[in-house]
Amino acid sequence: MQNFNYYNPVNIIFGRGTISELPNLISKDSKILMTYGGGSIKKNGIYAQVKKALKGYSILEFSGIEPNPTYETCIKAVKIVKENDIDFLLAVGGGSVLDATKFISAASKFNDGDPWKLLSEAAEVKSALPLASVITLPATGSEMNCGAVMSKKSTNEKYPLADKYLFPQFSIIDPETTYSLPQKQVINGLVDTYVHVLEQYVTYNENAPLQNRQAESILLTIHEIAEKVLTESENYDAKADFFWCSTQALNGIINCGLPQDWTTHLIGHELTALYGIDHAQSIAIVLPRLWYNQKENKADKLIQYGKRVFNISDINRETALNTIINKTKDFFESLGIKTNLSDYGINSEDAAQKISQRFKERGTILGERENITPDDVKEILLNC
Amino acid sequence: MQNFNYYNPVNIIFGRGTISELPNLISKDSKILMTYGGGSIKKNGIYAQVKKALKGYSILEFSGIEPNPTYETCIKAVKIVKENDIDFLLAVGGGSVLDATKFISAASKFNDGDPWKLLSEAAEVKSALPLASVITLPATGSEMNCGAVMSKKSTNEKYPLADKYLFPQFSIIDPETTYSLPQKQVINGLVDTYVHVLEQYVTYNENAPLQNRQAESILLTIHEIAEKVLTESENYDAKADFFWCSTQALNGIINCGLPQDWTTHLIGHELTALYGIDHAQSIAIVLPRLWYNQKENKADKLIQYGKRVFNISDINRETALNTIINKTKDFFESLGIKTNLSDYGINSEDAAQKISQRFKERGTILGERENITPDDVKEILLNC
Numbered sequence: 001m002q003n004f005n006y007y008n009p010v011n012i013i014f015g016r017g018t019i020s021e022l023p024n025l026i027s028k029d030s031k032i033l034m035t036y037g038g039g040s041i042k043k044n045g046i047y048a049q050v051k052k053a054l055k056g057y058s059i060l061e062f063s064g065i066e067p068n069p070t071y072e073t074c075i076k077a078v079k080i081v082k083e084n085d086i087d088f089l090l091a092v093g094g095g096s097v098l099d100a101t102k103f104i105s106a107a108s109k110f111n112d113g114d115p116w117k118l119l120s121e122a123a124e125v126k127s128a129l130p131l132a133s134v135i136t137l138p139a140t141g142s143e144m145n146c147g148a149v150m151s152k153k154s155t156n157e158k159y160p161l162a163d164k165y166l167f168p169q170f171s172i173i174d175p176e177t178t179y180s181l182p183q184k185q186v187i188n189g190l191v192d193t194y195v196h197v198l199e200q201y202v203t204y205n206e207n208a209p210l211q212n213r214q215a216e217s218i219l220l221t222i223h224e225i226a227e228k229v230l231t232e233s234e235n236y237d238a239k240a241d242f243f244w245c246s247t248q249a250l251n252g253i254i255n256c257g258l259p260q261d262w263t264t265h266l267i268g269h270e271l272t273a274l275y276g277i278d279h280a281q282s283i284a285i286v287l288p289r290l291w292y293n294q295k296e297n298k299a300d301k302l303i304q305y306g307k308r309v310f311n312i313s314d315i316n317r318e319t320a321l322n323t324i325i326n327k328t329k330d331f332f333e334s335l336g337i338k339t340n341l342s343d344y345g346i347n348s349e350d351a352a353q354k355i356s357q358r359f360k361e362r363g364t365i366l367g368e369r370e371n372i373t374p375d376d377v378k379e380i381l382l383n384c
Numbered sequence: 385m386q387n388f389n390y391y392n393p394v395n396i397i398f399g400r401g402t403i404s405e406l407p408n409l410i411s412k413d414s415k416i417l418m419t420y421g422g423g424s425i426k427k428n429g430i431y432a433q434v435k436k437a438l439k440g441y442s443i444l445e446f447s448g449i450e451p452n453p454t455y456e457t458c459i460k461a462v463k464i465v466k467e468n469d470i471d472f473l474l475a476v477g478g479g480s481v482l483d484a485t486k487f488i489s490a491a492s493k494f495n496d497g498d499p500w501k502l503l504s505e506a507a508e509v510k511s512a513l514p515l516a517s518v519i520t521l522p523a524t525g526s527e528m529n530c531g532a533v534m535s536k537k538s539t540n541e542k543y544p545l546a547d548k549y550l551f552p553q554f555s556i557i558d559p560e561t562t563y564s565l566p567q568k569q570v571i572n573g574l575v576d577t578y579v580h581v582l583e584q585y586v587t588y589n590e591n592a593p594l595q596n597r598q599a600e601s602i603l604l605t606i607h608e609i610a611e612k613v614l615t616e617s618e619n620y621d622a623k624a625d626f627f628w629c630s631t632q633a634l635n636g637i638i639n640c641g642l643p644q645d646w647t648t649h650l651i652g653h654e655l656t657a658l659y660g661i662d663h664a665q666s667i668a669i670v671l672p673r674l675w676y677n678q679k680e681n682k683a684d685k686l687i688q689y690g691k692r693v694f695n696i697s698d699i700n701r702e703t704a705l706n707t708i709i710n711k712t713k714d715f716f717e718s719l720g721i722k723t724n725l726s727d728y729g730i731n732s733e734d735a736a737q738k739i740s741q742r743f744k745e746r747g748t749i750l751g752e753r754e755n756i757t758p759d760d761v762k763e764i765l766l767n768c
Binding site for chain 1: 396397398592
């Protein structure tokens with residue numbers, strides 16, 4: 001086990017009817033900016049619940065945050081924050097809204113030029129506005145971590161941001177808020193959660209039997225509940241389990257003292273930035289091909305994953321490895337997500353060329369062993 | 385899943401050599417009271433490491449905190465805190481030292497009479513001194529929670545205390561500090577960790593597949609590493625895994641949204657208070673007999689535990705249940721701990737009489753179903 005630091009001060013309030021607890025969580029004299037997306041929270045009643053709970057508070061609203069939230073949109077919110085002395089940000093929505101709100105939080109206190117530098121140059125976050133969330137989509141895990149991913153429309157770029165100042169003070173998770181989600185978002189959330197675990201679990205072998213089992217616990221639970229999650233939109237138990245899996249997948253617990261990969265996400269971000277496909281689609285495409293490319297480097301963990309999650313104990317190692325990779329791809333397809341670039345009308349040569357070129361220009365080397373070069377990325381994408 | 389609140393802001397610094405990080409964690413102008421036990425930290429070099437790291441700080445020391453720390457001892461530390469304007473408490477030692485320090489922290493700010501009321505009457509903690517730990521014994525999990533257990537010598541009482549003000553600001557866990565532990569403490573720590581999980585896991589069935597697997601992850605890991613932990617005192621990997629298991633067993637994650645029992649601990653505390661046996665000994669004695677007493681009420685979870693941890697899938701339910709209980713008792717014995725009151729020279733009728741009488745006087749009803757009466761406790765202890 002490598003030395004590690006684990007710190008996660010997010011106050012999680014989980015369960016039915018918990019939006020009504022907002023007044024116990026935000027000081028009465030706060031000047032709140034409530035951030036949200038395209039307005040689905042007005043249709044499903046969540047907006048009304050939040051407004052009712054916060055009756056009497058001073059609240060401005062900022063709506064229109066898009067999936068894969070953009071710098072161009074968020075910078076408008078930063079202006080509102082500054083002009084109105086906002087001192088608390090409340091994100092109401094999914095991971096995109098919350099990620100955007102984390103950026104708004106940091107950008108509002110950034111005094112060193114263009115806040116895009118927080119992403120493009122990983123400029124230091126020296127301070128940030130307090131933020132919290134009512135999270136309505138099980139997927140990104142953003143509700144219990146200090147990370148975010150932001151895009152810039154003008155340059156088709158997408159970068160991660162993370163800092164200890166960006167933990168939500170609290171996150172309210174009411175599984176009932178997910179009842180009205182479009183099926184596509186449910187599928188995407190399942191895939192995103194599952195891949196978050198794999199990025200932290202399928203690396204090289206390092207002593208950590210507890211953390212490995214904690215990771216497998218999430219994978220096994222996703223397999224157990226996926227069908228109910230997909231077919232029973234108002235099954236509280238299944239929705240609650242799914243949400244808690246997605247939160248636990250990215251709150252730092254499963255990777256304590258362990259190497260992490262994230263190659264799939266970083267290549268996926270480029271596919272989203274260049275071709276506009278969903279984040280979950282991009283990672284469902286990339287992951288199996290990354291594993292083929294890194295089969296020997298990841299063999300020990302792949303075999304363990306296959307044994308404990310798929311019950312595969314093939315005598316022939318090579319056969320076992322291929323079976324495990326295919327079963328993972330098949331699992332994504334069984335959830336209803338396509339796993340080939342061609343399924344989305346994307347030319348693999350075009351993607352391979354453009355993305356490997358970008359990584360070359362940036363000097364990006366990927367993987368838990370820091371061994372995946374832009375040429376590897378090209379090969380991976382040609383196989384997608 | 386029941387509604388729940390999860391909040392745990394403890395900053396964990398885990399790994400080799402991490403005591404040297406103390407200066408990054410405590411403000412230079414702090415007036416520190418360093419608390420510790422009988423002086424083993426002076427023999428094994430931990431005291432010297434801490435003092436070296438905190439060179440230049442203003443530090444007073446309070447030593448002599450005993451296993452099952454007492455009110456009588458801790459109240460002396462409270463006096464020192466007040467007389468010297470101490471503003472930071474640093475516990476260096478095991479769970480007893482840290483529990484005592486949590487009490488000192490709360491008692492130093494208690495303005496409503498005798499601080500023992502914090503335990504005997506569960507008086508409200510309205511404020512507390514900042515505290516942190518260098519934890520050197522994997523067992524209680526106190527390093528990542530806000531709970532403590534304290535004893536009063538003059539009345540042979542032992543009570544729990546818990547409050548959000550009592551989270552350590554940070555806990556440093558260096559597995560190498562455990563190399564010099566006496567074997568008895570290692571055994572006790574393994575049993576304590578294992579029973580902490582069972583108190584939260586073997587209750588009644590409630591939907592929570594992820595939390596169940598997270599609990600089983602700890603149990604399976606303890607089974608996997610126990611022999612190495614016991615026989616290879618300087619096996620870093622085994623010691624690190626053990627420590628992280630014991631921390632995770634009682635940091636709140638495995639019981640999110642679930643009922644909890646704690647009957648074994650509450651009866652065990654009485655055995656320790658009355659007869660002076662170790663905490664781990666007391667719970668190893670009580671748990672199997674509690675399970676026989678509550679076999680039907682706990683049957684579903686016992687069967688699941690037997691299947692997933694011991695690989696027992698007996699067709700006859702009654703046989704399976706008895707096998708599972710016996711295997712747990714046998715596991716404790718295999719670690720080197722005795723599981724009968726007579727092994728410690730304690731008369732079971734005496735214990736049954738005295739403890740059930742105490743619970744009668746206090747009106748104590750125990751168990752996740754709140755169904756275990758003082759008469760049940762009498763029967764449980766008669767079978768011990």
